[in-house]
Amino acid sequence: MADGQNVSESVTDRARSAATEAASGRDSEAVSRFVERFASQLVEAGMQRMPARVFAALLSSDTGVMTSAQLGEQLRISPAAVSGAVRYLSQQHMVSREREPGSRRDRYRVHSDQWYEAVTNRDAVLRRWEDALREGVQQLGADTPAGRRLAETLAFFEFLQGEIGRLMERWRAHRAELFGGGRAEI
Amino acid sequence: MADGQNVSESVTDRARSAATEAASGRDSEAVSRFVERFASQLVEAGMQRMPARVFAALLSSDTGVMTSAQLGEQLRISPAAVSGAVRYLSQQHMVSREREPGSRRDRYRVHSDQWYEAVTNRDAVLRRWEDALREGVQQLGADTPAGRRLAETLAFFEFLQGEIGRLMERWRAHRAELFGGGRAEI
DNA sequence: CGGTACGTTCACAAATTTGTGAAGTTAAGG
DNA sequence: CCTTAACTTCACAAATTTGTGAACGTACCG
Incomplete structure (x- = not known):
């Protein structure tokens, strides 16, 4: 025991x-x-x-x-x-x-870094939204008003997904500046 | 009638x-x-x-x-x-x-622009998170391990809040490029 | 091996959330 | 004014979610 x-x-x-x-x-x-x-x-x-x-x-x-x-x-x-x-x-x-x-x-x-990366990692969520929107554009027709609205929304999310990666890069730099470069595990 | x-x-x-x-x-x-x-x-x-x-x-x-x-x-x-x-x-x-x-x-x-701006406008949510974290840092002590972890999290959200504004600026430019500059209301 | 300390799963009871019908409120139209 | 078309609010029933206790599996330790 x-x-x-x-x-x-x-x-x-x-x-x-x-x-x-x-x-x-x-x-x-x-x-x-x-x-x-x-x-x-x-x-x-x-x-x-x-x-x-x-x-x-x-x-x-x-x-x-x-x-x-x-x-x-x-x-x-x-x-x-x-x-x-x-x-x-x-x-x-x-x-x-x-x-x-x-x-x-x-x-x-x-892990103090892991967790907020998870919060911003809405990757899976975004991807499912995009899938639904893509299908919607196709079903409603890309040349209809509704189709155009969905397409713009889709474009926004695609843009967002690309930006998030770069944003996290900048955060890591900013973080190192604030707290020192060492990978202090907290 | x-x-x-x-x-x-x-x-x-x-x-x-x-x-x-x-x-x-x-x-x-x-x-x-x-x-x-x-x-x-x-x-x-x-x-x-x-x-x-x-x-x-x-x-x-x-x-x-x-x-x-x-x-x-x-x-x-x-x-x-x-x-x-x-x-x-x-x-x-x-x-x-x-x-x-x-x-x-x-x-x-x-409004096709209004709505996704609302989605990214988690401003109020972020602010309440930050408030809770700030209070936590103070109560636990900024010089304790837990306090430092909360402080880093807080810094991350503050960073995020600042970045989101710039990100939306870039989106508007990107959007104009994709769909034409006119404020076509759809 | 046997005992035991942990973690997980499952069925169920309690609490919460959700959507409805009905009554209430406001304002347009004759 | 009186009627009627709309939206809102409220109480309640139904459905869902949530957390528990108990039974179960698993692996450490002597």
């Missing part, structure tokens, strides 16, 4: 939180406030609640890495809910899942 | 559709296919179903203008559903509402 882990987990949640908080100097109240506030903004933008909360929790964790158990405890949700949320986030490439060798615990990580 | 309008509306839906279709040469089957397909993509991206369908219907209409009654008939939804959908779309600046003087009918219009 992995005693080191059990010692820390056999104490009550409250005591554990207090200990953790004292050790890290983090105000869990403040963390929670941020998590709920930021998550609610993500929800408003169309994200499901649990993924949003899990993501916010990870984003505001000190190391950027948390286990399922930690997420469940901090957010007061069931293992099943954590499971569903992290599956969604993985699919969206907003977190990556790791398992430390010799452990049964999955760890979930936000 | 406005007889001209009543004549066209007293015939059955089916007859009316057939007449309209023959007159305009539009294949209502094809229109409907596009509407439902494009709408479902919008839904997948987070939009509610009725607004998405109404928007797609307007986008694929020949004039870009439809009345409540026309929308209800084409989509087979109640006046109440139309009302809710267009209210939402107006708030998002994706359609504009007009009333022709001397009529009781509202008309809803997509």
Whole structure:
């Protein structure tokens, strides 16, 4: 049995939180406030609640890495809910899942660059929109008023897709300028 | 009583559709296919179903203008559903509402430029995200690992907001090149 | 090998969202 | 003015989504 882990987990949640908080100097109240506030903004933008909360929790964790158990405890949700949320986030490439060798615990990580690239990577979404529009132009006829309107919309999205790549390039440069060129992993 | 309008509306839906279709040469089957397909993509991206369908219907209409009654008939939804959908779309600046003087009918219009500008105008959303992040940085401390991660995220969104304006400028130039400089209203 | 700590899946109950019919409101037209 | 055509609002029923508990699979550890 992995005693080191059990010692820390056999104490009550409250005591554990207090200990953790004292050790890290983090105000869990403040963390929670941020998590709920930021998550609610993500929800408003169309994200499901649990993924949003899990993501916010990870984003505001000190190391950027948390286990399922930690997420469940901090957010007061069931293992099943954590499971569903992290599956969604993985699919969206907003977190990556790791398992430390010799452990049964999955760890979930936000790479601070990876995640906002995922947000701008609406590539798949854009492509599906474009497909639908292309088909619409064809079915309605490129020479009809409606067809022309759809074609212009399509052109816009194609333009957008091209620009996004260049924009991210500029961001990386800007980022290096702001935070230093080193690939500091946070 | 406005007889001209009543004549066209007293015939059955089916007859009316057939007449309209023959007159305009539009294949209502094809229109409907596009509407439902494009709408479902919008839904997948987070939009509610009725607004998405109404928007797609307007986008694929020949004039870009439809009345409540026309929308209800084409989509087979109640006046109440139309009302809710267009209210939402107006708030998002994706359609504009007009009333022709001397009529009781509202008309809803997509300006082919207005609408995608609205899509990129996530300004309000971005601003709320930034607010939440700024508060998070302050509460967690700018000198903590979590604080630094939030600060970088915040910087990214601020960067993004600045870039979007320039990007839209470039689009307008590109658009003029593709479709001619005239402000052809479609 | 056996025990056990984890994560996942599934069926279900609760909560939320969605769209409708009906009543209410406003304004045009006789 | 009175009628009527339009849009809106509201309460409710239906459908969908959401999160849970429990059963299940899997792999570590002694």
